[in-house]
Amino acid sequence: MSYAVRSDALAKARGAVLYGTDIESPGMLWGALVLAPIPHGTIRSIDLTAARAIPGVTAIGPEDLPRLLPGVPTDPERPIFPSTTIQYHAQPIAAVAAPTLEVARRAAQAVKVETRQHPAVESIDEAAIGPKPEVIGHVHARYGDLDGVFRTADFVLTETYRTNSVSQVALEPHAAIAEIRDDGTWFVRTSTQSPFGVREDLAAMLGIPESQIVVEGTWVGGGFGGKGSSLVEPYALVLAHASGRPVRLALTYREEFLLGRSTLPSLIRLSSAVRGGTIVGRRVLWKVDAGSSLPGRDFATGYGVGFTVGPYRVPAIELEGIALRTHKPPLGPHRAPLAPQCAFAAESHMDHLAQRLGVDSVEFRRRHVWLPGDLTHLGQTVGPFGLSQCLAEAGARARKWRERLPENHGIGVGAGFWSTGTGAGGEARLFLQPERLRIVQGEPEIGSGSVIRGLAAVAEVVLGIPRERIEVDYRDTATAPFDSGVWGSRTLGALGQAVEKAARELRAELAKRTDAPEGAIRLTVQGSELAVEVDGVFRPVREILRREEIENGGLTTYGTHYGVAGSFDALRVLDGTFYPYTDFTGAAHVAEVALDPELGTVRVVRYAAFHDAGRVVDFETAKAQVEGGIVMGLGTALTEEGLWSPEGVLQNPGLVDYRIPTLAEVPPIEVHFIEGFLGAGPFGAKGLGEPPIIPVPATIANAVRDACGEGPTELPMTGERLARHLKLLRT
Amino acid sequence: MAPFDLVHPRSTDEALAELRTASPEGVAVLAGGTDLLLDIDRARIAPRRVVSLRYLPWKFLEWSGDSLTIGSTLPLRALEVEPRIRQRIPGLWEAVRAVGSVALRHRATLGGNLVRSAPTSDLSPILLALDAEVEVVGPHGSRWTPVDAFLSDSRRPRLAFGELVRAVRIPEARPSAYHWQRVRPVNDISQVGVAVARSPSEGYYRIAVGDVLPRPVRILPAEEALRSRPPTDDEVRSAAELAGKLSPFATDRRGTEEYRRHIVAVLARRALLAIRTAAPRGPAP
Structure with missing residues (x-):
């Protein structure tokens, strides 16, 4: 490390x-x-x-x-x-x-x-007064003997979850x-x-x-x-x-x-048929407030709805997603758009089913979880995917924590999956100069380090060049090579592949010019400049480059990555546009919470995260990314919500009444990576920008269920909302 | 932000003289500034002159036996790090710690909090429970007034223009507690605050609540329910229920009236049980 x-x-x-x-x-x-x-x-x-x-x-x-x-x-x-x-x-x-x-x-x-x-349409709740929202997006998929499995089930569990706006x-x-x-x-x-x-x-x-x-x-x-x-x-x-x-x-x-472009409220109705201890069928009705947005409607429905099933094998499924237009600002993507909300519903439902069956919730998940080669709800083949192993580790950690569990504390496990946006394209140009390597590309660094550290790490590994000699150079759209942007956790996985190709090409060129095998090429510092080291012999880069290369910015190579999206079984789709996944990533989280049994307040005492991120290219950056996602998820889980008046006006547009977590609420966080399930990114890396936030609300909700026997059904789980849900108030 | 002149009087007389020559609309008084700067920034007020109390000799902490006098411009952080406050008046220490963050408490002052008179103040309830008094200085000299009489309307204490709060006196160290509830546990405005204290000399209890309109108040029937010495479990429970029932709560975006009543009943019970048999810790100052 x-x-x-x-x-x-x-x-x-x-x-x-x-x-x-x-x-x-x-x-x-x-x-x-x-x-x-x-x-x-x-x-x-x-x-x-x-x-x-x-x-x-x-x-x-x-x-x-x-x-x-x-x-x-x-x-x-x-x-x-x-x-x-x-x-x-x-x-x-x-x-x-x-x-x-x-x-x-x-x-x-x-x-x-x-x-x-x-009159404004403010709510997607059927019970709301005033005009009703217009349906602007609809997706519908179905397969398997749905009626049959529901008819012959041992029992059917149906429940509704609600989530609110987050910014x-x-x-x-x-x-x-x-x-x-x-x-x-x-x-x-x-x-x-x-x-x-x-x-x-x-x-x-x-x-x-x-x-x-x-x-x-x-x-x-x-x-x-x-x-x-x-x-x-x-x-x-x-x-x-x-x-x-x-x-x-x-x-x-x-x-x-x-x-801004917040994630808006959603309502998730799940119904599962269980027979012989396994889920044999599921129906999902998912409604999402799309605000006044039209452009976002397809994504909101066709992508998000899959997360209501979770990463589990279910032999018969009906999924319906509806985007409703209200007079709120346009719906926008908030780190893993709508996946934490859907995972909250799906993973709470999993725990509730396990509770009904009287079985361990982690073992219940592992009975259903996708393994490489399984088919998703839409019939897409799951690639390398280590969630089962993440769950096993999470389960072991939960058992260990349970050995000494104070009164009114609970332990929850939650899982989530994500698809790295490696389908979207990107290009990169490398310039090897006598004293440094420049990576020229079209993504600004937005703070995660995926550009400035992640892309540099790719070149570092391929060329063996010290990191302080790598410069990641961002250019405007007129001079930078094309890139799709920082979204979908794709920077390292997609643009990284372009950098990797350019770096390999550079290595091949250096091998050719030095008459050495490619695998032996390493760039090291000699004096103030770079040199190619082959089996202990140093050749200054200045001598390897041609004069016109030195004068024109360096020896240049170019890499592009235009990924191929996965495909699913189109016959399962009855209406609307669904999106295939690329590069499956997964995580299982464990939380211990302290629930105040009279007040309804939740404090997260400790937290552990087990991630399949493929190959981890830079541990510290990856760990920071997981910690950041968990902290952000604490807000979605516990305190963050946009409050809308019946007239459709946001009541808390500021940081006093819109409450993001502060450091004081952040528990000790353990981060672990389960390596070995390689993705399409450089050296097998998968995306890690969004996955860490996905399981958080579900994990905390399941810990609350463990503490008191009753699972929360609405986000965020504020004290007042939980106190009402747990019927603590004396009316 | 509109420009203003900032003046730094060095004595009480100079400070009062600054106010005498100004008009109420044109002047603002700066203690810690944690609220004042927001008011100016959001154009709720536009003073032409700001009188800073920063260099006045009012940042003191004086014990006299078991009585404590706190200079009004002493930063709250100084109260927090004073071990005798934590030991002898734990409710005050808990209430001070409830205010904002460490960074904010380095600036915020007890006097500023009282003069601001926010219904959501975390300090007013404990000052009520401790029977604290406020020293007001003005053109006619100095007077001491109980906090209960000083607090009046929301954001409008009984303080005439031209007067300043110089000090707050806590007449005796008391076993005491301050419990609060918030949507987010730190850096948030309380949904409720409950302060309780027991007079070691007389044995009576005080129960005061915050986040009520128009100002934090003592709930006298709840205090009176604690008849026995020490009060029985039943008495504690009914006093706590009365505090919940009788607190003048309202519903706002931080919480409903119903939830607040529930919370106060729970917190008042816990706070009373915490101090029922507690003796002041540490040596008397």
């Missing part, structure tokens, strides 16, 4: 790196958004006169867009401003730019908006600085997980080709899914165009909550 000092660590500790909110440009203006005052209604008028009367202010509204946009937008479902109908509270309906932030905010307040309010809460808000260059390029620097994704969004929203747009990612102060697509960039660009000046636009923290 080595301790990885990240190459960005010192600069970040010194405050020397530039995040989106740090960047300024000479002569720039400050932007501010005018937000819809109501969740649903008609815009009667937007009067920009008073804002424009303030010296130096540029103000734009829906009526200005035809004049200002360089082309005709091709995505009518994502207008920059709504022309008539407001779809959610705080939807941007106008924007201003001014010489200072104070003046910009004053100008935004000076915009007079008249609206006619309509990403990146420390750094969305921030962009835009300018229109003299050559007609629309240029934006922005804090994003996906510069190429933002470019694609902008092309659709502005109606111009991607070649006319350049997106440069800044250092990112946390993304967690919230910075996966464009948010502030189109406003900054249109304001820059209207004012003729660079414009910087950053959301306030209140705006982060109001118009």
